[in-house]
Amino acid sequence: MGLIEIIKGFLALVFLQTSWSYEGRQTLGFLYAIILLAKNQSNSLNQGPTKSQIKERILRKISLNTNPYCTGAMIGIALNAEGEIFKDSYFSLQHIFGSIGDEFFWHLLRPGLLSAAVIFVLIGYVQSQNFCEIGIFMFSPLLFLLPYIFITQGIRVRGLYQGEKYGKNAAIFLIEGLRKQIPKLHKFLAFIMGILVVLIPLIFVYNFSGPILQLGKSILATTLILIIMIISYFALRSERTSSYLLIVGLLIFLIIKFL
Amino acid sequence: MIVTILLLTMIGSFILLDKQAIGEFGISQPIVACPLIGLVFGHFSAGLILGSVLQLIWVGSLPLGSKEPLDNQGAGVVAISIYILATNLLINRAYEKIIFICLLLAGIASLVGQILSKTQKKINNILFNKVNERSSEKLIITVHFTGLLTSLLRNLVLIGSFLILFITISPLMKFLPNFTIGELLILPLVIGAAGIAHLVVIRKHILFSVIGVITGLLLWVLLKL
Numbered sequence: 001m002g003l004i005e006i007i008k009g010f011l012a013l014v015f016l017q018t019s020w021s022y023e024g025r026q027t028l029g030f031l032y033a034i035i036l037l038a039k040n041q042s043n044s045l046n047q048g049p050t051k052s053q054i055k056e057r058i059l060r061k062i063s064l065n066t067n068p069y070c071t072g073a074m075i076g077i078a079l080n081a082e083g084e085i086f087k088d089s090y091f092s093l094q095h096i097f098g099s100i101g102d103e104f105f106w107h108l109l110r111p112g113l114l115s116a117a118v119i120f121v122l123i124g125y126v127q128s129q130n131f132c133e134i135g136i137f138m139f140s141p142l143l144f145l146l147p148y149i150f151i152t153q154g155i156r157v158r159g160l161y162q163g164e165k166y167g168k169n170a171a172i173f174l175i176e177g178l179r180k181q182i183p184k185l186h187k188f189l190a191f192i193m194g195i196l197v198v199l200i201p202l203i204f205v206y207n208f209s210g211p212i213l214q215l216g217k218s219i220l221a222t223t224l225i226l227i228i229m230i231i232s233y234f235a236l237r238s239e240r241t242s243s244y245l246l247i248v249g250l251l252i253f254l255i256i257k258f259l
Numbered sequence: 260m261i262v263t264i265l266l267l268t269m270i271g272s273f274i275l276l277d278k279q280a281i282g283e284f285g286i287s288q289p290i291v292a293c294p295l296i297g298l299v300f301g302h303f304s305a306g307l308i309l310g311s312v313l314q315l316i317w318v319g320s321l322p323l324g325s326k327e328p329l330d331n332q333g334a335g336v337v338a339i340s341i342y343i344l345a346t347n348l349l350i351n352r353a354y355e356k357i358i359f360i361c362l363l364l365a366g367i368a369s370l371v372g373q374i375l376s377k378t379q380k381k382i383n384n385i386l387f388n389k390v391n392e393r394s395s396e397k398l399i400i401t402v403h404f405t406g407l408l409t410s411l412l413r414n415l416v417l418i419g420s421f422l423i424l425f426i427t428i429s430p431l432m433k434f435l436p437n438f439t440i441g442e443l444l445i446l447p448l449v450i451g452a453a454g455i456a457h458l459v460v461i462r463k464h465i466l467f468s469v470i471g472v473i474t475g476l477l478l479w480v481l482l483k484l
Contacts, residue, residue, distance in 0.1 A: 014281055014282040015280075015281065015282075015403070015404075015407075017279050017280065017283070018280045018281065018403055018404060018406040018407050018410070019383050019386065019387065019402060019403045019404075019405065019406030020279060020380060020383060020406070021380050021381075021383030021384040021386070021387045021406075022325065022380050022381065022383075022384050023384045023387055023388065024383070024384070024387035024390075025325065027387070028387060028390065028399060028402060028403040028406070029403065031390075031399050031403070032399065032400060032403045035396045035399065035400065051396075055392075055399075056392055059390075059391065059392045065324070065325065068283055069283075098324065102321070102323050102324070106321045106322060106323060107321060107458060108458075110285070111318045111319075111455060111458055114288065114290060114314055114315065114318065115315065115318070115455055117290050117311075117314075118290065118311045118314055118315055118451070121290075121307060121308075121311040122311070122448075123478065123482065126479065126482045126483070127482050138294075138303070138304075138307060140290070140307070140311070141290050141291045141294055141295075141307070141310070144285065144288065144290060144291065145284075145285055145286070145291050148284075148285045149284050149285060152283070152284075152285075153282075153284070186459070186460065186463070186464055187464055187467045188467075189455070189458060189459050189464075190459045190460075190461070190464035190465075190467035190468045190471065191467045191468070191470055191471040191474070192455065192471060193452070193455045193456050193458075193459045193461075193468055193471060194467070194468040194469060194470060194471015194472040194473075194474065194475060195471045195472070195474050195475040195478070196315075196451070196452045196455055196471075196475070197452050197456065197468075197471075197472060197475070198471075198472045198475030198476055198479070199475045199478065199479065200445070200448045200449060200451075200452050202475075202479050203441070203445070203448075204441070204445045204448075204449075225445070225449060228446070228449045229449050229452060229453055232449055232450045232452075232453035232454075233453040233456055233457065236319055236450075236453055236454055236457050237457075242316050242317050242319065242320060242329065242369075242450055242454060243316075243317070243329055243366050243367075243369045243370050244366075245450050246316055246362065246363075246365075246366040246446065246447060246450060247363060247366040247367065249446045249450070250359065250362055250363050250366070250446065251363075253442070253446065254359075254435070254436070257436040257437075257438065258436055
């Protein structure tokens with residue numbers, strides 16, 4: 001796969017979820033990528049399956065869906081000269097990529113990096129007590145954005161390249177690679193959570209009672225924040241609760257202010 | 260004012276395409292999108308505050324499988340757009356009151372955004388059903404990229420409707436009590452911390468959580484010395 005094919009492949013991957021629907025899911029995105037990347041010539045041992053063969057195969061096994069950052073490998077494998085797409089096991093790959101990819105990207109990497117960026121903004125705030133003067137910490141969004149783009153898009157392009165070259169073995173490399181990193185990311189997220197859980201109440205207590213010398217106010221503020229945190233923790237078991245907690249919490253706060 | 264509304268709606272809608280239609284690079288996440296839109300309109304710091312505070316609220320709402328998560332990206336863009344519009348529109352710029360309204364409407368926008376995303380995907384279903392094994396490549400590409408249009412429309416409706424809603428309710432803002440920024444930001448941050456705690460298997464990684472707590476305390480002491 002040459003540089004032009006990799007650029008074309010990257011473009012196809014960028015638009016892979018453009019037409020995501022409940023019935024077709026990523027199928028049209030896959031088809032678009034295949035149209036852009038697959039060879040037109042008739043099939044031979046060295047050329048891989050043709051566009052129309054892959055198109056027919058995908059539409060027969062309709063409704064492809066996997067983690068968007070693992071789609072590069074799926075498409076690469078479909079283009080592979082050994083014709084992996086004609087084996088039934090190809091379509092089960094989407095479920096493996098889906099579960100490992102969702103755990104790695106959605107559950108761990110993204111929250112971890114986002115929390116780290118938020119912590120840096122908070123550190124800037126603690127240091128200056130003024131959000132307009134947080135200096136170097138204004139670059140905090142890049143702390144999330146740059147590693148996230150590098151990792152996610154790197155895995156997309158590398159998956160496409162390796163999938164086309166090594167077929168199903170590339171999937172095994174990718175799955176193993178992600179699986180190895182998951183325990184490390186769990187530890188990182190636990191560490192970040194520890195920092196957040198202590199930093200946020202401290203900021204609140206400091207704002208509420210000024211220097212933490214006013215013991216009575218500080219104890220009251222700490223107790224209040226811990227109660228809200230515990231209520232939030234248990235309430236967040238349901239999917240939509242975070243929005244309801246925010247709306248209801250703000251309204252209660254408003255009523256208290258009026259009183 | 261109309262020009263500002265149109266500009267905010269257009270810029271926000273294009274940034275929100277990153278949510279699913281284009282790339283998922285992370286640009287639409289509130290901590291990036293809010294300062295970015297703020298930068299365009301000269302409100303970078305406000306964008307950074309709002310983005311950071313809103314970011315963690317929906318951290319536990321994950322797009323697993325076909326599940327439609329709450330629209331945290333839409334909420335972020337709506338919040339900063341309202342902030343910018345309010346600072347342009349209101350003569351008495353009580354920033355704390357504006358932030359209160361931004362947070363409240365962001366919470367509602369996350370729910371409305373979720374419903375709009377579901378509707379958009381149902382429309383995409385209708386488009387998808389036009390494709391079959393005999394469809395030409397041209398038809399597949401056309402149908403596929405019509406998805407960009409449905410996403411853009413969804414974003415325009417979401418941001419536009421909340422900006423109009425804000426203009427409608429803005430006269431009521433004078434009745435709001437006075438807040439301090441510290442008071443306002445704590446609730447979203449606490450919900451965010453609880454959300455992160457939900458993602459961590461605390462019993463399994465208690466050691467790293469404790470190390471995090473100690474690091475947080477040390478950071479605080481160092482910053483306050």
